[in-house]
Amino acid sequence: MSLLVLVVSVLFIFYKTYRFYANKSEKKIEPKQAQSLEKKQNIEKIPKEPEQIYRLQTHKMKYLLYDARSDLKSDLKYLYYEVIVNNFWINEPFHSKFYEILLMFDRNELMVVDKNTKVITMNIRDSNNKMIKSKAYQVFEAKNIVEVTIDEAMSDILRFEKQEAQTIVIAICIIVLEKSLHYLSREMPQWIIADLLKNYEHANDVKCILDLNDKKDHRLFFVQKAFQEAFQICETEPYNDSETSDPFYILKKLPPKYLREI
Amino acid sequence: MAYDQIIKIYDEDGIELKIVPIALNLDKNIYLLHIFEENYNIKKKYIRNELILIEEQILTSTFSDTVHFMEELFLFDVGNNQNKYFEISQYKNTKNLKLKIDNENSIFISKSEARSMYKIYNLAFVGYSMAIVLENEFKFTPQILTKLLHDNNMLLKFKK
Numbered sequence: 001m002s003l004l005v006l007v008v009s010v011l012f013i014f015y016k017t018y019r020f021y022a023n024k025s026e027k028k029i030e031p032k033q034a035q036s037l038e039k040k041q042n043i044e045k046i047p048k049e050p051e052q053i054y055r056l057q058t059h060k061m062k063y064l065l066y067d068a069r070s071d072l073k074s075d076l077k078y079l080y081y082e083v084i085v086n087n088f089w090i091n092e093p094f095h096s097k098f099y100e101i102l103l104m105f106d107r108n109e110l111m112v113v114d115k116n117t118k119v120i121t122m123n124i125r126d127s128n129n130k131m132i133k134s135k136a137y138q139v140f141e142a143k144n145i146v147e148v149t150i151d152e153a154m155s156d157i158l159r160f161e162k163q164e165a166q167t168i169v170i171a172i173c174i175i176v177l178e179k180s181l182h183y184l185s186r187e188m189p190q191w192i193i194a195d196l197l198k199n200y201e202h203a204n205d206v207k208c209i210l211d212l213n214d215k216k217d218h219r220l221f222f223v224q225k226a227f228q229e230a231f232q233i234c235e236t237e238p239y240n241d242s243e244t245s246d247p248f249y250i251l252k253k254l255p256p257k258y259l260r261e262i
Numbered sequence: 263m264a265y266d267q268i269i270k271i272y273d274e275d276g277i278e279l280k281i282v283p284i285a286l287n288l289d290k291n292i293y294l295l296h297i298f299e300e301n302y303n304i305k306k307k308y309i310r311n312e313l314i315l316i317e318e319q320i321l322t323s324t325f326s327d328t329v330h331f332m333e334e335l336f337l338f339d340v341g342n343n344q345n346k347y348f349e350i351s352q353y354k355n356t357k358n359l360k361l362k363i364d365n366e367n368s369i370f371i372s373k374s375e376a377r378s379m380y381k382i383y384n385l386a387f388v389g390y391s392m393a394i395v396l397e398n399e400f401k402f403t404p405q406i407l408t409k410l411l412h413d414n415n416m417l418l419k420f421k422k
Contacts, residue, residue: 116419120315120411121364122404124323136408138417238412240404 062260063090066099071255072106079147083169085262087090089221093201094166096254101173101196106155107249110142110180134242142180145227146173146232153196153226167202171209183245192248271410273299273400279310281410284386286379290369291317292387295329299401308391310400313407315416319363321347325395332383335359335376340360 068080080102084095117138126132150157150172157165177193197203213220271279277299284294293382295313300306312328316319322328339350347406348359351370359376361369371379402410410415 015352032310118318118419120318120320120417122320122323122410123406124320124402124404124407125327126403134404135290136411136414136417137406159391236412236417238408238417240408242404 009255023101038223050110061109062261063088064166064260065090065260066095066255066257068099068102072102075147076102076106076143078086079150081255083132083150087158089162089166091162094170097170097196098166098212099174100251100254102253103223103254104192104196104249105143105146105173105176107251108182109246110177110182111139111237111239112142112145112180113195114138114140114177115231117236132242134240137241138236139239140231140234140236142176144231145179147178147231148233149223152229153222156222163202164205165204168220168223170200170211171206172226174206174210175223176226182248183241184242218249263375271297271309278373279400281397281414283315283414283416286373286382287371290371290375291381294383298388298390306391307389308318308394309387310395310398311402312395315401316361316363316369317365318361320407321363324409325399332380336380338373338376 018070065085066080068077071077071176080099082097088210090097114137120136122134122136124132124134145213150169153168153172157168159165160168174193177196197206201205210221213223216224271281273279279297279299282296282298282399286292286294293315296309297311297313299308299310301308309325310325312324312325314328314331322331333343334341334348336360340349341348341350345362347362348371349362351358351360357373361371363369373420408417410416
C-alpha cells in the first residue's frame with residue numbers, strides 16, 4: 001500500500017515538474033507569438049490609402065489689374081496691355097501712375113500742333129452777320145502720339161532694367177504732355193505735369209530723363225526716333241480755335257483694381 | 263480747274279457740294295474757292311458760294327463780299343480810300359493796289375494782274391448757273407471750312 005502511495009506520489013511529482021517546464025516553455029513562446037499576431041492584426045487594420053489623383057493646375061494665376069477695356073475709350077487700352085500686362089509691370093507706384101496718365105490722355109482732348117501746319121486766318125461772317133476771326137491749324141491727337149511713340153520705343157525700352165525702363169515710359173508721357181495743348185491754352189499742361197509728378201516716388205528720375213532728352217543725349221536717341229516715326233504715322237486732324245473748349249478733366253480717384261487672369 | 267482736288271461736303275439739306283480752288287494769281291497766292299452743287303439729271307451746276315483765299319488768310323466768306331472784293335479790284339485806281347480791301351499806293355508814278363490784310367509781307371497788285379484776275383473770275387462762272395447762290399447761299403462755319411481745307415491738304419505747308 002505504501003509502495004503504491006510512493007509510486008503515485010513520484011508520478012505526481014513527475015507530472016508537476018513536467019507541467020512546470022511545460023508552462024515555462026509556453027510562457028517563453030507567448031510574447032513572440034503575441035507580437036507576430038499583433039503585427040498581423042496591425043497590418044490588417046491599416047486601411048489601404050486610396051490612390052491619390054492630383055488634378056492638373058489648369059486655372060490661371062490672377063493679378064490685380066485695372067479694367068482698361070471699360071475705363072479707356074480710345075486705343076490707349078491696347079497700350080495698357082502692351083506695357084503693363086505683357087511685361088508684368090504691376091508693381092506700385094508705377095502701375096497706378098501710368099494708369100492715371102493714360103486716363104488723363106483718354107478723357108481730355110489734348111493736341112499737338114503739327115510742325116508743317118499752315119495757320120490760316122479766317123474772316124467768316126457768323127449767323128448774326130458779325131465778322132469773326134479765327135485760326136485754323138492742323139494738329140495731332142496727343143493720345144495717338146503717346147500710343148505710337150511708346151509702341152515704337154518699347155523694344156528699346158525693354159533693354160533697360162525694370163526700374164529705368166518704367167521711368168522712361170513715364171518720361172515719354174510727360175514729353176508728350178509738354179508738347180501738347182488743351183484747346184490752345186498753353187498754360188494748362190504745365191501745372192498738370194507738376195501735379196502728376198508731385199507724389200511720384202521716382203519723380204527725380206523722370207526729371208533726369210527729361211533733361212537728358214532736352215540735351216538730345218545719344219542714349220535716348222531711340223526716344224527721339226520714336227517721336228519722329230509717330231509724327232509720320234499718325235493722322236492729322238483739323239482744328240479751329242473758335243471751338244468751345246471742354247473743361248479739363250482732372251482725375252480725383254483712380255478706379256478700383258480687379259483680380260484678373262492673364 | 264483741278265478736278266483731282268475735288269472733295270465733298272454736304273449742305274443742311276444733304277445736297278453734295280464740291281469745292282474747287284481756282285488760281286487767280288499764282289505769284290501772289292490768290293485763289294478763288296468755287297463751291298457748287300451738281301444736278302446730274304438735268305446736267306446743271308449751281309454756284310453755292312465763292313471765297314477768296316490769299317496766302318494764309320480766308321479774306322471773304324460770302325458771295326457778296328467776294329463780288330465786292332472783285333469790283334474793287336476792277337475799279338483799280340478809280341477806287342478811293344473808302345475801299346474795304348485795297349488801298350491805292352503810288353510808287354514812281356505807277357499806281358498799285360495794296361491789300362489791307364494783316365500779313366508779314368504786304369501784297370501789291372499791279373494793273374495787269376488786277377485785269378487778269380478779274381478776267382479769270384468772270385471765266386470761272388462759265389457753264390454754271392447763278393440762280394441759287396443769292397437765295398440759298400451755303401454759309402460756312404469756321405469748323406466746316408477748317409475741315410474742308412484740311413481734307414484738301416490746304417493746311418499743309420508742304421504738300422505730301
